[in-house]
Amino acid sequence: MRIAWDALPGNTSAKTSLRAALNSRFPQTVLLAAPDEEDAFTCAGILSAALLCTGGGAPCGRCPSCRKLTDDAHPDCIVIDEGEGEIKVETARRIRAQAAILPNDGDRKVFVIRRADRMNDSAQNALLKSLEEPPRYAFFILTTAQPGALLQTIRSRCTIYQLEPPDAPDAPDEALLAPAAAFLRALARGDEYGMLCAANGFVKLNKTGFQQAMALLETAFRDAMLASVARPLLPALADETRALAGAVTTDKLLALCDHAALLARRADVNTGAAIQCAALAAGAQTICHPPRPARRRP
Numbered sequence: 001m002r003i004a005w006d007a008l009p010g011n012t013s014a015k016t017s018l019r020a021a022l023n024s025r026f027p028q029t030v031l032l033a034a035p036d037e038e039d040a041f042t043c044a045g046i047l048s049a050a051l052l053c054t055g056g057g058a059p060c061g062r063c064p065s066c067r068k069l070t071d072d073a074h075p076d077c078i079v080i081d082e083g084e085g086e087i088k089v090e091t092a093r094r095i096r097a098q099a100a101i102l103p104n105d106g107d108r109k110v111f112v113i114r115r116a117d118r119m120n121d122s123a124q125n126a127l128l129k130s131l132e133e134p135p136r137y138a139f140f141i142l143t144t145a146q147p148g149a150l151l152q153t154i155r156s157r158c159t160i161y162q163l164e165p166p167d168a169p170d171a172p173d174e175a176l177l178a179p180a181a182a183f184l185r186a187l188a189r190g191d192e193y194g195m196l197c198a199a200n201g202f203v204k205l206n207k208t209g210f211q212q213a214m215a216l217l218e219t220a221f222r223d224a225m226l227a228s229v230a231r232p233l234l235p236a237l238a239d240e241t242r243a244l245a246g247a248v249t250t251d252k253l254l255a256l257c258d259h260a261a262l263l264a265r266r267a268d269v270n271t272g273a274a275i276q277c278a279a280l281a282a283g284a285q286t287i288c289h290p291p292r293p294a295r296r297r298p
């Protein structure tokens with residue numbers, strides 16, 4: 001199971017309400033609906049981790065509970081996954097029986113029922129009672145791509161979160177994309193001259209435009225950092241950010257984010273555009289390919 005909050009799929013408003021619910025009293029029966037069920041399941045894993053985390057985290061990823069979940073070995077997280085098959089009444093009865101047993105490790109127990117719409121009517125009816133009056137320690141998270149296929153009686157007992165695809169960021173300005181892509185490519189291959197030429201593409205921008213360009217680069221560095229766990233926020237630069245992820249460590253990507261943010265702030269005090277563009281290339285080169293210390297003469 002992937003449990004990092006950063007990997008949470010979906011739109012900002014769904015994420016915000018899930019975070020708010022976790023910070024207060026999380027509902028015991030939840031239906032996660034997403035156009036792609038895989039997204040709902042990823043979300044269910046992260047929520048299970050947050051509910052069971054003992055490190056006081058969001059989830060923390062380090063406590064024994066989080067580690068067991070990452071290894072799919074947490075005794076208090078029970079995942080029902082029948083694949084494309086039907087979920088039958090025997091399975092629903094088994095869930096009820098398991099829900100009656102106290103948690104093994106801590107004070108909570110989470111049941112994740114994947115593709116809950118695959119429950120036949122008898123299974124849904126058998127589960128109804130558990131969803132209606134769950135034991136105080138039990139949480140039920142149902143995932144589905146077709147919430148409408150569930151009985152109304154089940155839906156009405158659940159708090160429903162509809163995950164939509166991630167919010168598209170404001171479409172980046174075409175005029176910024178080409179130099180940004182060239183800059184990222186040159187950075188990935190450690191070509192300082194190439195970076196300088198690409199950065200020169202930002203030289204005619206006014207202050208706001210330059211700040212938008214720095215924000216675009218910051219987002220690209222973020223995409224590179226999360227290349228293996230999250231969808232890119234900038235699909236137009238996906239090839240470049242993937243290449244960068246393979247060429248530059250996470251620490252350096254973080255430093256690059258700071259560098260872009262610093263230049264955006266400097267633009268506020270009207271530093272000359274040419275200097276800013278040169279600083280962009282030189283700073284990125286120093287972060288990613290620091291000069292070797294000169295050898296001392298004997």
Ligand SMILES: [Zn+2]
Pocket residue numbers: 052053054055056057059060061062063064065066
């Ligand atoms: Zn934890």
